[in-house]
Amino acid sequence: MIQVDRLTKIFGAQTAVDNLCFSIPAGQIVGFLGPNGAGKSTTLKMLAGMLEPTSGSATLCGFDIRAQPLEVKRRIGFVPESAAVFESLTGLEYLELIAALYAIPADAARKRIEQFIAFFDLSFLTLTEKLLGAYSKGMRRKVAITSALLHNPPVVFFDEPLDGLDANAAVGFKALIQTLAHEGKTILYSSHILDVVERVCHRVLIIDKGKLLLDGKPDELVAQHDAGTLERLFTQLTGGAELEQRAAAFAKTFLP
Amino acid sequence: MSSAPIAPPVSANKALRRLFLTLFLRGRSVRGLQKSRLPSSLPKKLALTLLFYALFGGIAASTGNQPTIVTALFLHTMTLLFLAMFIAASSGEILFNREEADILLSRPISPRSLLWAKIAVLLQVALWIAFSFNLVGFFTGTLGTFGSWRFIPVHAASLLLESLFTAAAVVLLYHLCLLWFGRERLDNIMTTAQVLVIVVTIAASQAAPMATVYFAKSGGDLARSWWLVLIPPAWFAGFDDALAGSGAITSFMLAGAGVVVTAILAWAAFDNLAATYTSSLQQIVESSSSSRTRPARASGDSRRWLERAVERAPLRWYLPDPMTRRGFLLCTAYLLRDRDTKLRVYPSIAPMLIIPFFMLLNLRGGGAPTGDAFPLIFGASYLALSPTLALFTLQYSQQFQACDIFRLAPITGPGFLCAGARRAVLLLIAFPTVLIFAIAAYAIRHNPTELLLLLPGVLALPLFAILPQIGGHAIPLSRPVDAAKSTSRGLMIFGFLLISLALSGLGWLAYTFHLLLPALILEAIFVFTTTTLLARHLARSPWPETD
Numbered sequence: 073m074i075q076v077d078r079l080t081k082i083f084g085a086q087t088a089v090d091n092l093c094f095s096i097p098a099g100q101i102v103g104f105l106g107p108n109g110a111g112k113s114t115t116l117k118m119l120a121g122m123l124e125p126t127s128g129s130a131t132l133c134g135f136d137i138r139a140q141p142l143e144v145k146r147r148i149g150f151v152p153e154s155a156a157v158f159e160s161l162t163g164l165e166y167l168e169l170i171a172a173l174y175a176i177p178a179d180a181a182r183k184r185i186e187q188f189i190a191f192f193d194l195s196f197l198t199l200t201e202k203l204l205g206a207y208s209k210g211m212r213r214k215v216a217i218t219s220a221l222l223h224n225p226p227v228v229f230f231d232e233p234l235d236g237l238d239a240n241a242a243v244g245f246k247a248l249i250q251t252l253a254h255e256g257k258t259i260l261y262s263s264h265i266l267d268v269v270e271r272v273c274h275r276v277l278i279i280d281k282g283k284l285l286l287d288g289k290p291d292e293l294v295a296q297h298d299a300g301t302l303e304r305l306f307t308q309l310t311g312g313a314e315l316e317q318r319a320a321a322f323a324k325t326f327l328p
Numbered sequence: 329m330s331s332a333p334i335a336p337p338v339s340a341n342k343a344l345r346r347l348f349l350t351l352f353l354r355g356r357s358v359r360g361l362q363k364s365r366l367p368s369s370l371p372k373k374l375a376l377t378l379l380f381y382a383l384f385g386g387i388a389a390s391t392g393n394q395p396t397i398v399t400a401l402f403l404h405t406m407t408l409l410f411l412a413m414f415i416a417a418s419s420g421e422i423l424f425n426r427e428e429a430d431i432l433l434s435r436p437i438s439p440r441s442l443l444w445a446k447i448a449v450l451l452q453v454a455l456w457i458a459f460s461f462n463l464v465g466f467f468t469g470t471l472g473t474f475g476s477w478r479f480i481p482v483h484a485a486s487l488l489l490e491s492l493f494t495a496a497a498v499v500l501l502y503h504l505c506l507l508w509f510g511r512e513r514l515d516n517i518m519t520t521a522q523v524l525v526i527v528v529t530i531a532a533s534q535a536a537p538m539a540t541v542y543f544a545k546s547g548g549d550l551a552r553s554w555w556l557v558l559i560p561p562a563w564f565a566g567f568d569d570a571l572a573g574s575g576a577i578t579s580f581m582l583a584g585a586g587v588v589v590t591a592i593l594a595w596a597a598f599d600n601l602a603a604t605y606t607s608s609l610q611q612i613v614e615s616s617s618s619s620r621t622r623p624a625r626a627s628g629d630s631r632r633w634l635e636r637a638v639e640r641a642p643l644r645w646y647l648p649d650p651m652t653r654r655g656f657l658l659c660t661a662y663l664l665r666d667r668d669t670k671l672r673v674y675p676s677i678a679p680m681l682i683i684p685f686f687m688l689l690n691l692r693g694g695g696a697p698t699g700d701a702f703p704l705i706f707g708a709s710y711l712a713l714s715p716t717l718a719l720f721t722l723q724y725s726q727q728f729q730a731c732d733i734f735r736l737a738p739i740t741g742p743g744f745l746c747a748g749a750r751r752a753v754l755l756l757i758a759f760p761t762v763l764i765f766a767i768a769a770y771a772i773r774h775n776p777t778e779l780l781l782l783l784p785g786v787l788a789l790p791l792f793a794i795l796p797q798i799g800g801h802a803i804p805l806s807r808p809v810d811a812a813k814s815t816s817r818g819l820m821i822f823g824f825l826l827i828s829l830a831l832s833g834l835g836w837l838a839y840t841f842h843l844l845l846p847a848l849i850l851e852a853i854f855v856f857t858t859t860t861l862l863a864r865h866l867a868r869s870p871w872p873e874t875d
Contacts, residue, residue, distance in 0.1 A: 120433070120434040121433065121434060122429065122430075122433040122434055122610065123610055124607065124610055142436045142437075142438065143436075145434060145435060145436040145437075146436045148434065150434040152430045152434075154427065154430050156427040156428075156430040156431050157431065158347065158351060158428075158431065160350065160351055160354035161347075161350065161351075161354075165350070168343075169343050169346075169347050170435070172339070172340055172342075172343030173340050173343060173344075173432075173435045173436065173437060174435070174436065175339075175340065203354075
């Protein structure tokens with residue numbers, strides 16, 4: 073479903089993504105992990121057609137991201153880290169706009185929106201009367217997730233999707249993506265919350281400084297490296313192993 | 329669950345046009361607003377704005393009974409300035425919005441659809457403005473020499489052409505700036521362009537009636553000078569004159585230039601660059617993606633020149649207190665870098681800075697001190713009040729909540745911040761303007777003794793700068809932008825006019841009775857004592873209560 077071949081992105085003198093190669097079959101939830109600045113968001117933006125790769129290639133559902141960007145975009149849903157929305161639209165106006173961009177008929181779009189409202193426990197009155205600028209962070213995230221799934225895409229990219237969601241919504245979201253994957257959707261899930269990734273994802277890709285460090289099933293990788301948990305494995309790989317000692321040393325500087 | 333009516337299916341293009349018009353009318357960020365409060369306020373606000381343009385366009389009535397080319401030149405000059413002001417202010421936000429790139433770039437929309445939807449909205453609103461401003465002008469044009477009913481449809485067509493020209497020119501300019509200089513510099517360029525256009529518009533609104541009288545006196549002959557082909561409004565005025573006026577050959581040439589240049593610009597801006605529009609938007613995404621990973625930029629170092637300068641003489645003498653220095657640097661950073669602050673402060677003080685210069689232009693050159701030198705003393709007194717207005721405006725900021733950090737710090741009150749703001753405004757705005765005014769006055773009058781007439785205003789500068797801060801008011805960057813009331817600003821400017829009239833009147837009396845020197849000494853003592861006492865009081869004042 074997703075084929076990435078030597079994908080590279082260079083900003084000035086900085087290589088953000090460095091010859092990244094992986095492939096993801098349909099129906100898989102893949103955790104995309106890495107420390108800040110590792111190149112996760114840049115990779116997702118390239119796959120979503122928001123950034124032009126410097127070199128390399130990628131295909132989604134058989135369409136090349138460079139040659140057929142509109143075909144790719146019709147088949148993906150993307151929830152960016154910013155969960156940006158047009159703040160001066162109401163939730164309903166925003167979702168109807170998104171539906172129009174994917175040529176979803178108005179009545180079908182309304183039905184779909186109502187299903188999402190019910191799922192996310194949103195109030196229809198809020199959606200029709202309140203402008204998005206007045207929504208809480210969590211509510212905006214729910215609208216952003218809805219807008220990514222409204223057109224029923226076969227591939228979905230999530231960049232920190234749980235940020236701002238309350239505990240119940242997060243539980244519901246995790247169940248949702250597992251069901252979506254079960255029904256054949258491919259999900260690339262970028263997050264810093266490693267225990268969630270460990271529980272939800274079939275597979276993880278760990279990158280650092282734009283390079284792929286590890287690719288495999290979370291439990292197998294943890295066992296192979298004798299790390300105990302995915303979190304410990306992650307810190308071992310990305311130079312955070314000595315973090316606890318550094319934190320202790322730094323805390324001592326506060327003592328009188 | 330829902331009782332709302334189901335909307336008919338809409339095409340992606342139509343949905344995009346509707347989106348950008350809604351965003352334009354409502355603004356991009358309206359946190360906390362209910363939709364129910366929008367429908368009544370928005371059309372009202374829009375209608376009032378268009379009514380203002382229509383009323384302002386009423387001054388076109390003064391160009392009646394003139395040759396068509398003169399009336400049309402006045403109308404098109406003013407229209408172009410208003411359109412440039414609107415399009416320059418709106419284009420950046422509409423065309424190159426970072427958040428929008430996050431929302432729309434992953435959607436299946438072609439770059440052409442996206443760009444054209446935005447341009448359609450820009451043009452639509454530009455036409456509303458152009459037609460509102462020209463409401464009176466349509467009829468004035470029919471009354472002048474060569475005037476006939478044909479002026480109405482021809483002028484409507486030339487307005488359409490002019491709107492297209494302005495939109496294409498601004499879009500092309502911004503687009504090229506983005507491609508050549510990158511997003512960060514584009515922000516600075518756009519802000520500077522907007523401030524300049526606003527300042528030029530204000531200056532032109534003073535100059536255009538004078539120029540019209542000048543052209544009228546020449547019987548319209550000057551309006552056919554060869555150099556008019558270099559001025560875009562003259563092309564569209566030529567269009568009016570060619571088809572609904574004198575029909576002179578020169579007018580046809582001007583009209584031809586207008587049509588050709590507009591066609592080329594429109595093709596370049598709307599068609600040729602449409603293909604690269606996505607890459608321009610990608611640049612915006614790129615700048616946000618790469619900002620975290622890029623090494624420190626060289627410009628970051630260049631920004632620190634002021635920080636180094638305040639640690640050395642003579643700025644160190646001007647800012648002896650380290651806390652005041654910090655307040656000065658903060659306010660200077662906002663006055664020089666923050667787009668929102670620059671767009672609020674400079675256009676608001678522009679009329680105050682420009683009007684004295686126009687008064688100077690009306691002075692006769694050379695000669696001994698006479699009654700007509702009064703504009704010198706009045707101009708300097710009026711300029712001296714510019715820091716007052718600048719400080720009133722500087723108190724509003726989109727980042728007003730960040731000011732809470734000073735309230736949390738173990739500091740008595742906002743004294744240091746206010747002192748820094750006063751010194752920043754005096755150094756960046758008041759001193760240079762007064763200096764330029766003095767040079768201009770000397771260039772026009774060639775009489776160095778008359779420069780003494782500027783001193784009543786110059787001496788009053790520190791007092792005028794501290795007045796708005798009395799009682800815990802005008803703390804820089806401390807209030808939300810919504811709290812700014814434009815109506816009170818109008819009253820304030822009227823008050824400034826009275827104060828400067830009083831000050832310059834007293835100064836003029838002293839000058840007439842050869843008592844200027846003792847009067848200046850008295851003023852200096854009064855200003856020094858009052859300012860010192862007020863500054864000490866301010867330094868001890870606690871933070872005012874928050875709303």
